[in-house]
Amino acid sequence: MKSLVFLLLVALAQAKVYQRCEWAKVLKDHGMDGYHGYSLANWVCLSKWESGYNTQATNHNTGGSTDYGIFQINSRYWCEDYQTPGGRNVCNILCSQLLTNDVSVAITCAKRVVQDPNGIRAWVAWRNHCENRDLSSYVAGCQL
Secondary structure (H helix, E strand, C coil): CHHHHHHHHHHHHCCCECCHHHHHHHHHHCCCCCHHHCCHHHHHHHHHHHHCCECCCEEECCCCCEEECCCCEECCCCCECCCCCCCCCCCCCEHHHHHCCCCHHHHHHHHHHHCCCCHHHHCHHHHHHCCCCCCHHHCCCCCC
16 A cells, blocks of 8 residues: 555646647647547547546545546556545556556556446546547647
């Protein structure tokens, strides 16, 4: 448990809150524009509403799981936090890895999540704030 606390403290010390266009460029550089059929604007919108582009964001859910990082990836299915009973860890990562400014782990896991039958609809914030909306403002003015 002490090592988990230490890892979380190290992760928080390295956290970053991105600006919209800065985050859009990072996503584009990691191949997210058009990934699994979703435009870059979808990914920027999703992460805006899930975390406010904050790599250290966490949310404790009523069912006992926790959402981690800029994409709010859930410990019940996608990562291991050693606190969620019955967690599956499909992305084969520690949840603490989602809380650092090395977003490559989070992006790789998000790519795995979107391959699930629910696709991008796995994220409630995307369904509530991005689905069937004009998302052009999420990448407008960005030098991509």
